[in-house]
Amino acid sequence: MSNDIKIRKGLDIKLKGVAEKTISVAPRSKKFAIKPTDFHGVTPKMVLKEGASVKAGEVIFFSKYSDRVKFVSPVSGTLSEIRRGAKRRILEVVIDADAEDTFMEHGSRDISKMSGEEVKEHMLEGGCWPFIKQRPYDIIANPEEAPKAIFVSAMNTAPLSADVEFLLKDRLDDFKLGLEAISKLSSGKTHVSVAGGGSGLLDGISGVELHKVNGPHPAGNVGVQIHHVDPINFGERVWVVGPEDVAIIGAFFRTGKFQADRLLAVAGTEAPNAQYYKMRIGSNVLDLVGKIPSSVRIISGDVLTGDQLANNGFVGYYHNVLTLIPEGKDHRMFGWMPFMDNHIPSMSRTSLSWLFPNKRYKVNTNLNGEERALVVTGEMEKVMPMDIYPMQLLKECMASNIEKMENLGIYEVAPEDFALIDYTNTSKIEAQVIIREALDLMIKEVG
Incomplete structure (x- = not known):
């Protein structure tokens, strides 16, 4: 169907x-890493110590909140380093890879x-x-x-x-x-x-x-x-x-x-x-x-x-x-003027990119602006194909108003759903960060 x-x-x-x-x-990497930061909300509990030999598929750490959820090595080798950040938070578990992998065997099913x-x-x-x-x-x-x-x-x-x-x-x-x-x-x-x-x-x-x-x-x-x-x-x-x-x-x-x-x-x-x-x-x-x-x-x-x-x-x-x-890293003179920003795709008619819908562009990491207090009504809705009000939801997320966040659809969204809003909105607010913090609050307060 x-x-x-x-x-x-x-x-x-x-x-x-x-x-x-x-x-x-690709050439086989000499080093591989599993990053607990890739698994949002997971606090790792290490099973192996630095210097331990490890097989591909062998458990390296598990989740503090569920010892059934295990994280395994992608390769065999030696666990060479556990890199930590602030408050000894584990950032990367680095493995020096063997020339060929030795696998943990779980049997076919x-x-x-x-x-x-x-x-x-x-x-x-x-x-x-x-x-x-x-x-x-x-x-x-x-x-x-x-x-x-x-x-x-x-x-x-x-x-x-x-x-x-x-x-x-x-x-x-x-x-x-x-x-x-x-x-x-x-x-x-x-x-x-x-x-x-x-x-x-x-x-x-x-x-x-x-x-x-x-x-x-x-x-x-x-x-x-x-x-x-x-x-x-x-x-x-x-x-x-x-x-x-x-x-x-x-x-x-x-x-x-x-x-x-x-x-x-x-x-x-x-x-x-x-x-x-x-x-x-x-x-x-x-x-x-x-x-x-x-x-x-x-x-x-x-x-x-x-x-x-x-x-x-x-x-x-x-x-x-x-x-x-x-x-x-380069700043353009009079970049704020209309029709000066024609080298990037934009939803705004102040750029001429809308005249060339099939053209491909070379872009850089410039934000072309800074965060502003002004939010243009109706702008976010143009790139949000869900039946929610993104601007109102973001406001309630910033206010940590759980009841209104629920009513406005917080359960249906993830940070990636607001990525285009990050790109297109003229206020330059970090919508993905706001949504992620709001979801973390919901986990803590609602579960």
Whole structure:
């Protein structure tokens, strides 16, 4: 069954530097890292100490709040360093990799003969559970709870994002196995969203409800799809899994090994080679793309929601794109004047970019303004394809008014749903930060 979803509000930001659809095998990193900061709300409890030998798939730490949620090493080697920040908070667990991996063996499984509880326990033991995230709150799912539905967004509309069909074309069997596995975790439906007008690679998948989505960014955001298919009410839970993560789960059941392989799209105008690389979760950026000058911003993820990295940093756990764009250090004379900002895509008619809807632009990190107290009425709603009032919700989030936040739809949103508001609104407020802090407050006060 296929259900079409048409998104009308939003904005496609067309940038230069799209990754070519060619695949290279990246040089094996000498160092890998698992970053607890990638798992929002998780306080890690270490299982291994510095100097310990570790196998690929062996538990490194678990969540303080649920010892069933385990985080495992992507490679075999030696746990060389536990990097800490303020108040001894663990920032990175660094592993010096062996030349070849030795895996923890969990044994292959026939999913068709397993119950939902057996599938869950096997995933928890094998370290696959962190791939499952929960809405509301955009955190790792609680294995003690049951979702009303599971969503997989097999499309991405963010600027310079990886092509999901290209990521999955050689992993389709594992993707189907993974879907079969996660479908057993819920008594509700498993929804898979694909881009309308795509190649049809996933059209023949059975056992799921398929949705073809058309429209500008953020049509590919899973939160937008949930809103249009099965909105979240108070007390309900929906689980979300990334498409490549589904394939990793499928491979785990097929082989009994945690093989954390990804295709990484290296994109952006400053990328040495804008193409796809076969790599392992937690790879070192320096080993992937070499030495990058300080005049370039390295972003793990897309330009709207990604994390800034140093050249010796590590790719984020959930990211399948590494974006490189120029740092915006230059100031333009009379940049405040109309029609002076024609080198970037904009929703404002003060730029001429609207006359060239298919043109691709080279952008930098300049904000082209500073935070202002003035908020333009109706501006945010143009890029928010949900039936909520984003400006009013942000105001109540800033005021920590829980009751009004609930009434205005806080349970349906995640920070990424406000990324376009960060980009387009003239007030330059950090909407994603405001929403994240509000969601953290809801976890604390409501649970």
